Amino acid sequence: MPLPRALYDGLLAEVYDDYTDADNRDDLVLWHRLCGEGHGVKLELASGTGRILLPLLAEEYPVEGLDNSADMLARCRDRGTEMGLAPVLHEADMTTFTLGRRYGLIFCAAGSLTLLAEPGQMEAALERSREHLEPGGQLALAMDAPAKPATGKVLARDMRRDGDGARLRCILDPLPDANPEVARWRMTNEVVPPDGATRRETADIAFRRPAPHTFADMLRARGFADVTLMDAHGTGPIRAGEEAYLALARAG
Numbered sequence: 001m002p003l004p005r006a007l008y009d010g011l012l013a014e015v016y017d018d019y020t021d022a023d024n025r026d027d028l029v030l031w032h033r034l035c036g037e038g039h040g041v042k043l044e045l046a047s048g049t050g051r052i053l054l055p056l057l058a059e060e061y062p063v064e065g066l067d068n069s070a071d072m073l074a075r076c077r078d079r080g081t082e083m084g085l086a087p088v089l090h091e092a093d094m095t096t097f098t099l100g101r102r103y104g105l106i107f108c109a110a111g112s113l114t115l116l117a118e119p120g121q122m123e124a125a126l127e128r129s130r131e132h133l134e135p136g137g138q139l140a141l142a143m144d145a146p147a148k149p150a151t152g153k154v155l156a157r158d159m160r161r162d163g164d165g166a167r168l169r170c171i172l173d174p175l176p177d178a179n180p181e182v183a184r185w186r187m188t189n190e191v192v193p194p195d196g197a198t199r200r201e202t203a204d205i206a207f208r209r210p211a212p213h214t215f216a217d218m219l220r221a222r223g224f225a226d227v228t229l230m231d232a233h234g235t236g237p238i239r240a241g242e243e244a245y246l247a248l249a250r251a252g
Ligand SMILES: C[S@@+](CC[C@H](N)C(=O)[O-])C[C@H]1O[C@@H](n2cnc3c(N)ncnc32)[C@H](O)[C@@H]1O
Pocket: 006, 007, 008, 020, 045, 046, 047, 048, 049, 050, 051, 052, 066, 067, 068, 069, 072, 092, 093, 094, 095, 109, 110, 112, 115
C-alpha cells in the first residue's frame, strides 16, 4: 500500500539539494570510515536524495537506502542514474519498516532521527533497527543536541538557486509543545522565480532532541550494548555544549 504524503515530498524535495549543497557538510568522511570498518550490507535510514548513499555506492560499499518520501527517493534514483548507479531503495517509514533481512551497519545521518518527534516514534525506530541488525551489528546515529527554545520566527534559508536564479526561502514559525525535548515549527518553503508565480508549501515539522545521556539510556532500554557517545565526527569523546553528537551501539 502506498505511504501517505511525506513531509519531504513536493517543494522540500525540489529544494533539498540546493539547501544541502549550500551547507557544504563534511560528514561523508565519517560514514565512509564506518562503512569501511564493518562487514555485511549497510542500511542508511532517511537516505533522502542520496547525498551520503550515492558517494558510498560509488566507492562500492554495499549500502541500501530507506526513506518515506517518494519524491526524495525519485531524486536519489535520478542522481544515481546520472552516476551510473542503481541504488537499492526502500520506500518505508523508519518507525515501522520490515525488510526481511539483516544488516551489518544501520546508520542515520544529519540528525534525521530527531524528526521522529511524536511520542514513541524514536523508540520504535530503534526497535526496528535492532531487529534488522545482525548479531553484533552496529547502529550509528548522527544526533542533534538539545537547542535553546525558539523565541520567534526564523528565516532558516534565503538563497538564489543556480540555473534559474529562483529565490528559495524557508521560514520557520515556532509552535508550542508540551515536551521540552521537542521543538515544533510551522515550516513554509517558497520558490520565487525571477519572473513568474511564487510557489509556496506549508507543513508542520518537529524535532526531538534528547540530551545525550537520555538517548544513551533509550538505546540500552531497547536492548543495545556498547553504547558510546562521541563528537559529531566520531573522532573523540562527546564534548559538552556542541550542537551535534554521534551515538554508536551494538545489537546484542
Ligand atoms: C534532513 S533529510 C536527510 C537526507 C540525507 N540522509 C542527507 O543527509 O542528506 C531527512 C530525510 O528523512 C526522511 N524522513 C523523515 N521522516 C521519516 C520517516 N519517518 N521514515 C523514513 N524517512 C523519513 C525525509 O524524507 C528526508 O529524506
